[in-house]
Amino acid sequence: MAYSTSTKVPMAQKIAFGIGMFANQMFPAILGIFMVVLVEDLKFTGLLWAMIYLFPRLFDAITDPIMGFISDNTKSKWGRRRQYVLVGGIVMGIAYIFMWQLFKENSVQYNFWYFFSWSALFYLGLTLFSVPYVAMGYEMSEDFHERTNIMAIAQWIGQWAWVxxxxxxxxxxxxxxxxxxxxxxRELAIWVAIPxxxxxxxPALFIKSKSTLNEDYEPLTLNNIGGSFMKIIESFKEAFKIKEFKKLCISTFFIFNAFNTVASLTFFxxxxxxxNxxxxxxxxxxxxxxCLGALGTTFLVIPVVARMSKKFGxxxxxxxxxxxxxIGYVMLYFLFIPGKxxxxxxxxxFFSFG
Incomplete structure (x- = not known):
């Protein structure tokens, strides 16, 4: 159910949605920066660091589809999305503060399990927030071009998190x-998490939504939630029978792995x-x-790629x-020069075009 059936969505509503995108991007961005502390200062082993990176991906693969079903079928006077965005944002903020209260005096094992436990709550909050939040944006208008405009504004605001x-x-x-x-x-976690x-x-406070109390949605029972997860798995199987879709997935897998590998190891x-x-x-x-990579993406790469898409397909x-x-990846190999x-x-x- 769309929040607005009009062609134009007020700019204030678009900005409100975009502010949520800043949080949606800033939490993962700043988490990647802070994670270096675990290895560099708290002496986590490579295996422990890998487990902390791997767990959220596995966790999201399970919780995201479940949250999607719950949000899609919620009957409430506040609509299907707003309450989850509100609760998810609060949970993320609280969990992020506590997960970084780590001390060198404690053992590596203690710090690992402490961080791991709070990070599980953080990623649960991220799921509660991000899945209904993204859906909220697509429901703000029924007009195709207006939805594109909403997402463009939100992505532009969100991109500043990476700067x-x-x-x-x-x-x-x-x-x-x-x-x-x-x-x-420990201290910066507080100053980051609260804003x-x-x-x-x-978005939960300022984006309008209609009551869904009288909608004919599926009941939110454990059987239905479990069944929805199985339906998604079957849909994946059907989608992967499409040759073109499979190629896109394989490309995406390698592109994101290449980018994340560089991003994770850049500090070191x-x-x-x-x-030295x-x-x-x-x-x-x-x-x-x-910073320069994000700025290049925002002001150079995105406009150039958009123009190429229109001109060449x-x-x-x-x-x-x-x-x-x-070309950019190859250049990086040769341009990391001590003293320069x-x-x-x-x-x-060049690298940012990925």
Missing amino acids: FAPLFWIIMYDESWFPSADVAA CAVCAIV VIVYKLF GNAGDAGIWVSMFG KKKAFMISQFISI PWMYIIALP
Whole structure:
């Protein structure tokens, strides 16, 4: 049920939805920055770090479809989405603060299970928030072009999270700010979580929705929820019989893995290869990688790819973009040069096309 049947959605409503997108992007972005502290300062092993990265993906694969069914079939005077967005935003904020209250004095095992437990609650909150939140955006208008405009504004606002998040690397490893990165993580978690949680609940408070009390939805029983999960699995099987769809999935898998591999290891490559392991000496250069990459994507890559899509078609634009990104990945290999950290900037516009 759409929240608005009119052609145009008020700009205030679009901005309210976009503010939620900032939270939806900022929490994962800043989490990736803070995660370095686990290895660099709290001495988590590679295996423990991998488990912390793997668990959310497995958790989301189960909870996201379930949350989708629950949200789609909720009968409420507040509609199907708003209450979950509100609760999810609050849960994310609280869990994020507590999950980073880690101390070097505790054992690695204790810190691991403490972090793991709170992160499970955090990702549950993220699911509660993000699944109905994204659906809320598509239901704000019945007009195809207006929905595109809503999402474009939201993505533009959300993209700034990836510009701001890397700046925290400067603060965390600057001793004039904090004596150590683990102390920084404990304190900054509070200053990050509270405003992000506020941003997350803005759509729930300000975007209008219609009552669904009289709608003919499926009852929210355990049997129906379990059955919905099985239906989704069957739908996946049917979708993967489509040759073109399978190719897109395989491409997406490798593209995201390539990008996330570089993103996860950037800190260590810059600090240990370019600055001989001294995070303080690395200064702004770790942050610059993320900031300039995000700015390039926002103001250069997205407009260029959109223009290529209109001129050459989506398939050719996709192939050209990936070819350019491969050039960027190869350039990064040669441009991480000790003593010349600025050299990697040359590769970023190419890399961002991925």
